[in-house]
Amino acid sequence: MAEYEFPECTSFGSVIRFALELEKATSAIYDDLAARPELASTKEPLKALADSHRKRSDILEHTRREKLNEMILEPIQDIDSSNYVIETEVPAGVDVAGAKEFAGKVELTSSRFYLDSSKTAKSLLAEAARILERMGKENEANKARLDAL
Amino acid sequence: MALLPEVKKDYGRLKNYVNGEWVDSTSSKDLDVENPTTGATIGKVPMSTADETKAAIEAAQEAWEAWRETPPITRARIFFKLKELMEQNFEDIARIMVQEQGKTIDEARGETRRTIENVEVAAGIPSLMMGYNLEDGAAEGIDEDAVISPLGVFGCIAPFNFPAMIPYWFWPYAVATGNCYVMKSSSQVPLTQWNLFSLIDKAGFPPGVVNLVNGSREVSDTMMDHPYMKGISFVGSTPVAKYIYKKCGENGKRVQAQGGAKNSLVVMPDSVLNRTVSNMLASFYGCAGQRCLAGSNLVAVGDVAGSLLEKFVDASKRIKMGYGLDESVNMGPVVSAKAKTKVIDYIDGAEAAGAKILIDGRGAKIPGYEKGHFVGPTVIDGVTPDMKIAKEEIFGPVVSYLRMDTLDDAIDFIHKSPFGNAASIYTQSGKDARYFRHKVQCGNIGINIGVVAAMAYFPFAGYKDSFFGDMHGQGRDAISFFTDRKVVITRWF
Structure with a gap:
C-alpha cells in the first residue's frame, strides 16, 4: 500500500510538496482503477488521466525550481492543508459508477486546493499562481471527463 | 513531515x-x-x-x-x-x-x-x-x-x-x-x-x-x-x-x-498591512536573519505603530522552526554556537537597557534537534535610537521595534547609522516612496520589498561602512x- 505524506502548507516549497503528493496519489488511483478487470470498459480514459497527472508533477517540479525567488519567500499562514487531504485507497470491487464517484471527489478536492493556493500565491508569485489556477481548472475538466464516461 | x-x-x-x-x-x-x-x-x-x-x-x-x-x-x-x-x-x-x-x-x-x-x-x-x-x-x-x-x-x-x-x-x-x-x-x-x-x-x-x-x-x-x-x-x-x-x-x-549592515524597514500609516507584515517576515527571519539584506530595525511611522506591532507579533509567533530539509519549516538555526551566543547577548543587552522583549527566542528548543543552534523569532519593543541593539549588526532573527513621528525622522535615524547597505519603505504613496528612494543614503532601496537583493544583471550595491x-x-x-x-x-x- 502506497503511503503519501501531505505536509502543512507553511511555505512555497511545502505547497508544491503537497501538490506533488496529490499528483502522485491521484495518478496511482487512476492506475489502480485502469488495471481492474471490472472497469475494463473505461481502461483507456483512466490511463490517460493517470498520465495527465504524472505530467503535472513535472510542471510542479519546474515551477519550484524556476520560480523561487528569495525576495518573495514569505511564510504562508493562511492555508489549512488538512482541508485538502484526499482519500487514496480505492475500495475493492467498485463498479464504474463507484469509480467515477471516488475519482470525482479526488479531482474536486484537488481543484479546491489548487484554486485556494493560487489565491495565496498571487501575492507572492504571479506566474506560480497562474500555474496553480490552471491546474485547479484542469481538475474540474477531469471531473467532467469522468462524468462523461 | x-x-x-x-x-x-x-x-x-x-x-x-x-x-x-x-x-x-x-x-x-x-x-x-x-x-x-x-x-x-x-x-x-x-x-x-x-x-x-x-x-x-x-x-x-x-x-x-x-x-x-x-x-x-x-x-x-x-x-x-x-x-x-x-x-x-x-x-x-x-x-x-x-x-x-x-x-x-x-x-x-x-x-x-x-x-x-x-x-x-x-x-x-x-x-x-x-x-x-x-x-x-x-x-x-x-x-x-x-x-x-x-x-x-x-x-x-x-x-x-x-x-x-x-x-x-x-x-x-x-x-x-x-x-x-x-x-x-x-x-x-x-x-x-x-x-x-x-x-x-x-x-x-x-x-x-x-x-x-x-x-x-x-x-x-x-x-x-x-x-x-x-x-x-x-x-x-x-x-x-x-x-x-x-x-x-x-x-x-x-x-x-x-x-556589515543594519537595515531599517520603515512602515508608513498608508501601507497595506497584511501584505507588508508578510513581506517583512521574510526579511527579518529569512536565513535566520543572517544576511546583509535582512531587516533589523522595524520603524513604524505615526499612528500605524499599534496595529502594525499587533499583526507582526502574531505572525512572528507562527514561524515554524526546524531542520531546513523539512519543507514546511520557515526558519532554521543560526550557523554556530558562537553566533547563537552573540545574538543572545544582544537580546540580553536590550533587555538590560530597558527594552521590552515581546517575543523571546532565547530559549528556543526544537524537539529532536537539541544540539541545534536555534534562536527563535524575537521582537523587542521600546527600542530607542541610542540603544546598542538599534545600532549594531546582530545577524540573527531579532526585530528592534522603533516608533517615529514622521518619515523625515525615520530617514534621519537611518542616516545616523554608519552602515548604508539597505533600507525599505512600505507605503502606497508614490510621493513618499520617491522621496525615500531619493533621500536615503543606502545602496539598496526597497519599495514594499524587504529583501532588496539585486539580480545578477544589476550590481549588489552598498554605501558607507x-x-x-x-x-x-x-x-x-x-x-x-x-x-x-x-x-x-x-x-x-
Whole structure:
C-alpha cells in the first residue's frame, strides 16, 4: 500500500510538496482503477488521466525550481492543508459508477486546493499562481471527463 | 513531515582544486564542518598553507595567457555547460547547503537559482565585454578604439551566509572576461563550493583557470600579498572588510569589500498591512536573519505603530522552526554556537537597557534537534535610537521595534547609522516612496520589498561602512572590476 505524506502548507516549497503528493496519489488511483478487470470498459480514459497527472508533477517540479525567488519567500499562514487531504485507497470491487464517484471527489478536492493556493500565491508569485489556477481548472475538466464516461 | 534525504552523512576531508586536479592539503590542521541543526560533524576542512595557496595562484597565472586568448564565445560555451551541470545537480546543491548552513530548503533552492543566474549572465560575455570605437576619433584619418581587456588573476574570500551564491557574484564574470581565479570558500561552510567545484571540474575549463583553496586567514593573507593577484572580492563583516580594503590598497590591488549592515524597514500609516507584515517576515527571519539584506530595525511611522506591532507579533509567533530539509519549516538555526551566543547577548543587552522583549527566542528548543543552534523569532519593543541593539549588526532573527513621528525622522535615524547597505519603505504613496528612494543614503532601496537583493544583471550595491571599493559584484560593475580599458589610436600611412 502506497503511503503519501501531505505536509502543512507553511511555505512555497511545502505547497508544491503537497501538490506533488496529490499528483502522485491521484495518478496511482487512476492506475489502480485502469488495471481492474471490472472497469475494463473505461481502461483507456483512466490511463490517460493517470498520465495527465504524472505530467503535472513535472510542471510542479519546474515551477519550484524556476520560480523561487528569495525576495518573495514569505511564510504562508493562511492555508489549512488538512482541508485538502484526499482519500487514496480505492475500495475493492467498485463498479464504474463507484469509480467515477471516488475519482470525482479526488479531482474536486484537488481543484479546491489548487484554486485556494493560487489565491495565496498571487501575492507572492504571479506566474506560480497562474500555474496553480490552471491546474485547479484542469481538475474540474477531469471531473467532467469522468462524468462523461 | 519527513525530511528530504541528506545527500551524504559525512563528506570526509575536503581536497583543494588546483590546476585542474583535486589535491590533498598537507596541513596538519583541520576544522570540523558542523551541521548547525543536528550538531553532527559532516566533514573536515583543511587549513591550507601559504605554499599551497601560492601554488594555486601560480597555476592560475600560468593558465592566464592561453585563457585570455580563448575567444569569448568559446569561454561562454563552457559556462553554458556549467549551467547545464548545475541544473542537473540543482537539488543536491540546495540540500548540501541546508546541511552545512542551516537555511531552509526553499531558501537554498532560491539561492541555487540565483547562483545559476550569475552563470547565465556571465555566459553573455561576448556582448557584455564589447569595447567601443570612433572612426576619425583622434583626427582625420586617425581612429580611436577602446578595447576591454582582462588583467590576470583574481580571487574571492567568501562568507558563510550564502555558500553558493556570493562567490558567483564574482568568479563567473572574472573568468568569462578572460581572467583566472582562486577561490577561498568559508571554512564554516566549505561543502557547497567543494560540490560546485566538482561540476566546474566537469564543465571543461582548462587546468588552472579556476582553483579552490580551503583554509582560513593564512590563505586570505597570501592571496592579498601575492604579486600575481590583481584583485580581491570579499563579503563579510565591516572590520574585516576594512582590513582587506587597506591591505589590498597597500599592495596595489583592486578590491571590492562588502561589509556589515543594519537595515531599517520603515512602515508608513498608508501601507497595506497584511501584505507588508508578510513581506517583512521574510526579511527579518529569512536565513535566520543572517544576511546583509535582512531587516533589523522595524520603524513604524505615526499612528500605524499599534496595529502594525499587533499583526507582526502574531505572525512572528507562527514561524515554524526546524531542520531546513523539512519543507514546511520557515526558519532554521543560526550557523554556530558562537553566533547563537552573540545574538543572545544582544537580546540580553536590550533587555538590560530597558527594552521590552515581546517575543523571546532565547530559549528556543526544537524537539529532536537539541544540539541545534536555534534562536527563535524575537521582537523587542521600546527600542530607542541610542540603544546598542538599534545600532549594531546582530545577524540573527531579532526585530528592534522603533516608533517615529514622521518619515523625515525615520530617514534621519537611518542616516545616523554608519552602515548604508539597505533600507525599505512600505507605503502606497508614490510621493513618499520617491522621496525615500531619493533621500536615503543606502545602496539598496526597497519599495514594499524587504529583501532588496539585486539580480545578477544589476550590481549588489552598498554605501558607507557596508562597502569599501568602487565597483560592486554582479552585472556591468563586475565586468568593469575584472577588466581594464586599453585605448588604441590608429593611423595607416
